[in-house]
Amino acid sequence: MLTEFDDYLCHQTLDAIEHPYTPDRRFYARYFITFYDHAGEVLGITAIANYPNTGVQDGYAVLVHGGQQRNLRVSRLLDHDPHVLAVGPVRVEVLEPLRRFRIICDPNDLGFSWDVECTTVSAPWERRRRFSARTGGRLSDVSLHWNQGYRCSGSVTIDGERRAITPDRWSGVRDRSWGIGRFWEGEHSYGSNAAYGNFSGLRPAFQPNDRGPYGLGGDPVGGKFGHHNSWVVFPERYLAVSFRPHIQTLGGALVPPWDSREEPAMILGIERKRPVFDERGRIVSCDVVYTDEHGTPHEMTIRPLTYAWEAGCGYADMGTGYEMGKPLARHVGIPHVEGESRSLDDLGRFARDQKVQGAASSTIAFHVAEYRWGDVVGYGSLEADPNELAAYPYALYTPQTVVTVEH
Amino acid sequence: MPVTPFDEYPLQQLESTFDHVEDSDRRWFERYWLCVHAPDGTTALSAGIGVYPNANLMDGFVAAVAAGRQTTVRSARTLGRDRSDTRVGPLKAEVVRGLTSLRFSCATDELELELELVSIAPPLDRTRLPFLRLADGSLHQHASVFAQAGHARGRLRVGGLEHEVDGWPFARTNAWGIRSHAGGLDAVAPGWTPSAPFLSALAGDRWLCLIEDGSWKVDDDAIRVQAGGEELELTPLATVGLSGGWGGHADFFDGLYAGDAAYEGLTETDVVDAPTAGSLTGRDDHVVRIAGGDGLEAVGVLELGKRL
Numbered sequence: 001m002l003t004e005f006d007d008y009l010c011h012q013t014l015d016a017i018e019h020p021y022t023p024d025r026r027f028y029a030r031y032f033i034t035f036y037d038h039a040g041e042v043l044g045i046t047a048i049a050n051y052p053n054t055g056v057q058d059g060y061a062v063l064v065h066g067g068q069q070r071n072l073r074v075s076r077l078l079d080h081d082p083h084v085l086a087v088g089p090v091r092v093e094v095l096e097p098l099r100r101f102r103i104i105c106d107p108n109d110l111g112f113s114w115d116v117e118c119t120t121v122s123a124p125w126e127r128r129r130r131f132s133a134r135t136g137g138r139l140s141d142v143s144l145h146w147n148q149g150y151r152c153s154g155s156v157t158i159d160g161e162r163r164a165i166t167p168d169r170w171s172g173v174r175d176r177s178w179g180i181g182r183f184w185e186g187e188h189s190y191g192s193n194a195a196y197g198n199f200s201g202l203r204p205a206f207q208p209n210d211r212g213p214y215g216l217g218g219d220p221v222g223g224k225f226g227h228h229n230s231w232v233v234f235p236e237r238y239l240a241v242s243f244r245p246h247i248q249t250l251g252g253a254l255v256p257p258w259d260s261r262e263e264p265a266m267i268l269g270i271e272r273k274r275p276v277f278d279e280r281g282r283i284v285s286c287d288v289v290y291t292d293e294h295g296t297p298h299e300m301t302i303r304p305l306t307y308a309w310e311a312g313c314g315y316a317d318m319g320t321g322y323e324m325g326k327p328l329a330r331h332v333g334i335p336h337v338e339g340e341s342r343s344l345d346d347l348g349r350f351a352r353d354q355k356v357q358g359a360a361s362s363t364i365a366f367h368v369a370e371y372r373w374g375d376v377v378g379y380g381s382l383e384a385d386p387n388e389l390a391a392y393p394y395a396l397y398t399p400q401t402v403v404t405v406e407h
Numbered sequence: 408m409p410v411t412p413f414d415e416y417p418l419q420q421l422e423s424t425f426d427h428v429e430d431s432d433r434r435w436f437e438r439y440w441l442c443v444h445a446p447d448g449t450t451a452l453s454a455g456i457g458v459y460p461n462a463n464l465m466d467g468f469v470a471a472v473a474a475g476r477q478t479t480v481r482s483a484r485t486l487g488r489d490r491s492d493t494r495v496g497p498l499k500a501e502v503v504r505g506l507t508s509l510r511f512s513c514a515t516d517e518l519e520l521e522l523e524l525v526s527i528a529p530p531l532d533r534t535r536l537p538f539l540r541l542a543d544g545s546l547h548q549h550a551s552v553f554a555q556a557g558h559a560r561g562r563l564r565v566g567g568l569e570h571e572v573d574g575w576p577f578a579r580t581n582a583w584g585i586r587s588h589a590g591g592l593d594a595v596a597p598g599w600t601p602s603a604p605f606l607s608a609l610a611g612d613r614w615l616c617l618i619e620d621g622s623w624k625v626d627d628d629a630i631r632v633q634a635g636g637e638e639l640e641l642t643p644l645a646t647v648g649l650s651g652g653w654g655g656h657a658d659f660f661d662g663l664y665a666g667d668a669a670y671e672g673l674t675e676t677d678v679v680d681a682p683t684a685g686s687l688t689g690r691d692d693h694v695v696r697i698a699g700g701d702g703l704e705a706v707g708v709l710e711l712g713k714r715l
Contacts (some may be wrong), residue, residue, distance in 0.1 A: 001532070002506060002529075002530055002532050002534070002553055003505070003506075004504065004505025004506055004507075005416070005418055005505055006505065006506065006553070006581070007502045007505035007506050007509065007581065008413065008490065008491070008502055008505070009437045009438065009439070009456075009457075009458050009490055009493065009581075009583075010413050010425050010437075010490040010491075011420070011428070011437055011551070011583045012419065012420040012421045012423070012425065012427065012428050012429055013420045013421065013428070013429045014429075014534060014535050014549070014550065014551045014583070014584050015420065015534055015535065015551070016532075016534055017418050017420065018418075019420065020419070020420045020421070021420055021421050021429055029417030029418065029419055030417060031417065048417070049417065050417045050418070082417070082418055083416060083418060085417070094415050094416065097412035097413070097415035097416070097491070098410065098412055098414075098415050101415075123410070124410045126409045126410050126424070142422050143422065144419075144422050144423065144424070146410045146414070176414070176415070176417070178417065178419045178422065179422035180422070
């Protein structure tokens with residue numbers, strides 16, 4: 001069916017815009033959007049995704065504050081309106097493509113709401129096509145991503161207390177991805193069957209000792225697993241790094257601000273030094289050296305400030321049956337809304353248990369971190385999967401040096 | 408910047424950015440075409456803007472017939488990545504609201520045009536038209552199209568005369584894919600004859616539209632169409648010659664490389680006397696009077712096709 005967006009000269013196939021080239025039920029397109037204060041007191045994450053072949057738009061609004069993570073998950077049936085980015089109380093508004101956008105979460109039973117306008121600091125960085133992972137011969141991941149940093153303004157209200165969001169103390173990063181991902185597809189599900197990286201697909205369950213073709217195995221913490229996304233807003237640069245040691249890829253750049261005549265400097269090397277742990281085994285700080293295409297090393301000290309478990313964002317079944325891309329709403333126009341509030345520790349134990357049972361992506365954590373780069377301080381993300389089956393409490397980093405250029 | 412403004416929206420159809428299409432055929436195109444005419448058919452214009460992603464080209468034209476003369480403005484440029492930028496030289500198209508309202512403008516000394524085209528009905532959807540080959544085996548059509556109609560408002564200044572466009576009927580199409588005549592690569596065989604036509608007309612609240620439909624018969628005095636159990640008789644009133652625009656010009660043809668920078672051309676020609684039905688060609692647009700059963704009378708737009 002033709003929709004409003006069909007009126008633009010942007011068709012990529014002969015079909016109407018709402019139809020992708022493939023009928024694969026896993027085809028998706030998603031916003032993953034975060035905002036946070038630079039003291040690590042508040043972290044908000046929101047997402048909206050279209051799954052045109054299951055006829056679903058879903059998403060979430062997650063708030064982390066005071067050691068609690070509040071997960072609001074939403075889903076609706078697409079009604080030939082994929083350009084409308086609104087599911088229940090969760091909305092995304094594009095104000096100026098790639099430049100400005102607004103995220104809204106209306107008041108809800110979990111006691112929070114926000115209205116945040118985001119102004120990007122640089123052009124987006126396009127991550128190269130992720131990988132074409134196959135499991136048993138079946139394509140399990142072909143996705144494209146771009147990410148971008150921004151400064152935020154607006155407000156967030158938590159349990160009746162309104163906090164102003166100002167661009168000097170609040171920033172955020174986002175990821176836009178699309179393609180074939182690992183989502184609900186009928187009898188097979190993302191939460192219970194698919195695992196990260198090369199494990200994706202129709203496995204009946206995660207195999208505890210399976211570390212894929214590049215994994216070293218053995219040490220649950222010290223293998224080459226654990227992906228690593230660093231997206232950081234510095235005053236004059238945006239750092240975008242995606243490091244996937246389990247498939248030996250590294251891609252990223254130091255991106256200059258909008259309208260700069262400078263070209264992005266590609267990151268070609270990463271050295272992760274041994275971190276400092278606290279008594280529970282959590283990272284206190286760690287040093288990472290990113291080397292750019294000119295051979296210049298950029299040493300940064302990373303100090304995690306807060307984090308959210310992505311299990312609560314639909315990466316694991318929280319016992320409600322919610323899964324990414326799964327039709328849940330019974331009628332067009334009536335969204336499905338669910339959620340819960342749990343302590344971070346409790347949610348971490350749940351995520352770990354889920355992972356042991358096969359929900360292999362449930363232990364991905366999105367961290368907000370301070371990045372000290374000489375005299376410059378930036379705030380951004382550290383999205384990491386702390387090794388398959390990593391012991392809890394987990395470690396984010398293992399010492400290793402990998403120089404691999406993805407071309 | 409590989410990521411383009413349209414890539415902001417979660418609407419990609421491929422695992423690629425919006426500046427890429429599924430097929431590598433150089434002729435892949437997507438374009439607006441529109442025809443606006445005075446209610447009596449005496450003044451008319453055709454216009455279009457098209458992109459050719461695999462050729463990195465964009466082009467467009469306006470051809471206006473008024474007071475016995477036709478003025479044609481044409482322009483082309485390299486395309487780049489940004490599909491949201493629909494300016495090509497003095498021409499510009501702007502979606503006010505998708506499938507509802509489109510603005511089209513042209514600003515030159517010889518021809519000024521500012522129109523807003525508001526559709527009266529949802530589009531007639533013909534995505535994935537039949538795949539067709541010519542008799543010689545070459546590809547003729549691997550494309551999609553949708554059409555709309557409604558009323559245009561704005562102004563046209565051409566030949567030193569100002570015309571108020573006050574609710575004039577229009578027809579427009581968005582088409583994309585591959586066609587034999589796009590891209591300037593195919594031999595243009597003589598003998599274009601009426602087949603696979605497009606007809607659009609407003610008759611009161613009714614929108615009459617045929618896209619490659621109906622049974623057509625061309626005589627010298629009229630064109631007769633049978634479609635949907637109805638017989639229509641079409642009498643030509645005016646022809647907008649496209650030879651100065653997408654229809655072919657000595658150095659300009661739709662999708663043909665015309666230079667690295669924006670290129671502008673202008674053709675002014677006298678309009679021939681009212682054409683006869685038998686003289687119409689498939690390379691021009693025609694304003695026709697339509698008569699049918701139950702007292703149906705309307706003035707509409709006819710585009711003839713190419714014999715397969």
